Amino acid sequence: MISSSSAKVKPLILQLPAWRRRALLMAVLLGFAALLGRSVYLQSIRTDFLQQKGDARYSRALVLSAHRGMVTDRFGEPLAISTPVESIWASPPDVTINADQLKKLAGLLNMKPSELSKKFTNSEREFVYLKRRMPPEQAAQVMQLDIPGIFMQREYRRYYPAGEVMAHVVGFTGIDDRGQEGLELVYQDWLSGKPGSRRVIKDRQGRIVEDLEAVKVPQDGHDLKLSIDRKIQYLAYRELTRAVEENKAKAGAIVVLDAKTGEVLAMANQPTYNPNNPVNISGKSRNRAITDTFEPGSTMKPFTISAALEAGNFTPETMIDIGNGAYTIGKNTIHDVHARGVLSVSQILQKSSNIGTAKMGLTLKPQALWSMYNQVGFGTPPHSGFPGEVAGRLRPWKNWVPIDQATICFGQGVTVTLLQMARAYGVFANDGELKPLSMIKLNEPPIGQQVISAKTAREMRDMLELVVQPGGTAPKAQVVGYRVAGKTGTAQKVENGQYANGRYIASFVGMAPASDPRLIIAVMIDEPSAGAYYGGAVAAPVFSKVMEGSLRLLAVPQDAPTNNVVIPPANLPEVGEVV
């Protein structure tokens, strides 16, 4: 113990114990050593973990969008083009904006200032779209305001110059530039190309600081040249639209085929929609020519008759007694409206006699008849390459009873699409050869399949020419300067398994010039309700106008004098048909 006397002496000799100094110094140096140890740990052992955390915060994979290919008609006229647009987005936590800027920005974005500032106060998100797909000039004005935290993003907008005229064929893309409908959907991979990517480090304000790896350059999509002829398409659309309106019809469709190649030159539907702004399109977006089946009615008869001619039992001049307009098969009776007595095969087709056609068809084995229908494409998808195309219904011949066979002969109890029907008529146009369909422009005609003999095909064409002559069902299908061959159809619609009263599908399928057909046009008008409903009255005029315009556009040589059109006298009764 220290004595009190020694304590008084102590201030004169303040001891600074050396061990205390050393101990303290050691403690501090140990602190430095600990720091170095920790530094080694963080900078050599934990690096992977820490860098991964860092990457998660500021490295970003940027998608470099590829330019979507253009869709054009067969002459390279654009039907779908991608134009660059800019989307304006904001990072709310980084936005600093004054009242004046807010007002200007709101004006440019066409928004209310209050609405806009609400988006900026949403500080939980670091990415908010302010306006998508603005015209580049307008977006540039926004960027000129130079507001921190507001950015621009390049996107592409799909533009369809032909609008509703081509809507069902071309379709449209969604907001992510992916095909949603039509050929945009079918050829998505071809058109879209491969987007590139770029991995970058961004600073907190979203500016790119450096690239982390090599930039993957985007591969632009390919252009797609359709078989469509834009001018014929416009013409077809215009005439179809007019007919649907005039006849107060529910819907309509038209298909124009190149008879030599099987290319689809035009395909239009009503109702339609604007693919540039595809909203509320349910019920309008269907490409009816491909997706909607209907009982064809009389347009089926030429195939029955050609099957009978092929079998060798008949010639166009063979006379058939069709009686008094009623013919009983088992318990069922089939009827004719106008045709009576004994008619030649040609007349049976011209007058569209159900009984005559049925009598001819019933001479054939069910299998032979079925095989004819099947070979021209009924009951199987037409392989147009379109989404949603359907096969139609052609029941197996083994299940047929005689009345089935009889009705199928004139187009009842069987369903087809308009495109199938147009294609099938190619058999007559092409001297018996059935060409495959194509929506894409072909460089040379494809090889088809011989279904009937050339002789039968020509005989059929000759007979079909009579249909548009006075005394036939479709004088209104005539075209100035060209011989026309075709057939009307007036089918009662089936609803809930019953034939619905007063609801018809009027159709006309035909070709011209009949001497060497170049075009096949099929028209279908669904539920005309302005009085007329015969195919010859409703669909044939559309055919005539489109055919006339198209042949002229294609500069097809005439095969008839320009005064060939024979208008039936007004007092001559209209030749109607019940199917």
Added chain:
Amino acid sequence: MMYMLSNRDKITAPSYDQGLLWVALLLLGFGLVMVYSASIALAEADKMTGHNSTYFLVRHAIYLVLALTAGFVAFQVPTRVWQQVAPYLFIGGLALLVMVLIPGLGREVNGSRRWIPLGFATLQPSEFMKLFATIYVADYTVRKAAFLDSFTKGFLPMLAVMLVVGGLLLREPDFGAFAVIASISIGILWLGGINGRIFVGLLALLVVGVVVLIMSSPYRLQRIIGFWDPWADPFGKGYQLSHALIAFGRGEWFGVGLGASVEKLLYLPEAHTDFLLAVIAEELGFVGVTAVVVMFAWIVLRAFGIGKEAASHEHHFSALLAQGIGIWLGVQSIINMGVNMGLLPTKGLTLPLLSFGGSGIVANCVALAVLLRIDWENRRLAKGVPV
């Protein structure tokens, strides 16, 4: 070692500690470079700076000129003068700490009231209080040498003074400055030979006190939680630390290169002040961190060496003051770097001599000037020249 030198060597030998001076100047220069590097992005992005990228560089350079001038002046002041004015400086420091708390005088930034605006610059009293407290405690220990064994006469007055200082600092709040000043005080008392039992009791009291302080204030508790596991809430409480750690991880051994830090691009808050080391670690890697640590260790070693020399001349005040300055710079740099590396909870302490901040740089330079002055006096004494 002096006795081994010849008379001629004594006269031509340098009259000041060149090594210490150069290390200090090296740190200051390095600080200028790193503050610029760390602050470019912030200065460009900030409206307050007028989007001027050299905003912080220019100010830091002005502070350096001011600090070197202040250091030059301080070097002229004999140690005994510091001892004479120690209580007045301390009282002056206390007055500043009171002023900073008065609304209208003190300026509040981010919930802390630590700055007094002077028009052309802002004054941070706590930085100067570190210097004044070091001088005061050294003087106190010398004055109370006789009572260092006594609890009531030796320790209690110091405890009371420290409670006042601590109370004022925690009102700001500036927990970091208090930790540094408490470390300096305890360190000097320990070196001065305070009774071992009192010292142990004091440490125990400190631990209890710190725990109570942390528990009493939610923001401190948050900082503690963030430091334990920054990845638990990396975008909230652990945001700053997680970014600092990422900076270290990105730097690896040799760094991503001067100027190439990504963290400084507004991700890491306070990159040019409290978290400057993280930017150094990212840009210059482990090598850069090691250089900083070694330079600070060098300063501490020299401070203790100078203190030992002064003690050998029985200049007890000088000895304690020199070592107190060593403790100050050592403890503050260790705490700052520890915070940067996630070893210690976030404090709000700058890295001495390096970080941006006028008051800190000036106070640090004056302290180093005092240290150099003590060494200069030691050398005079060794040569038998009066100081």
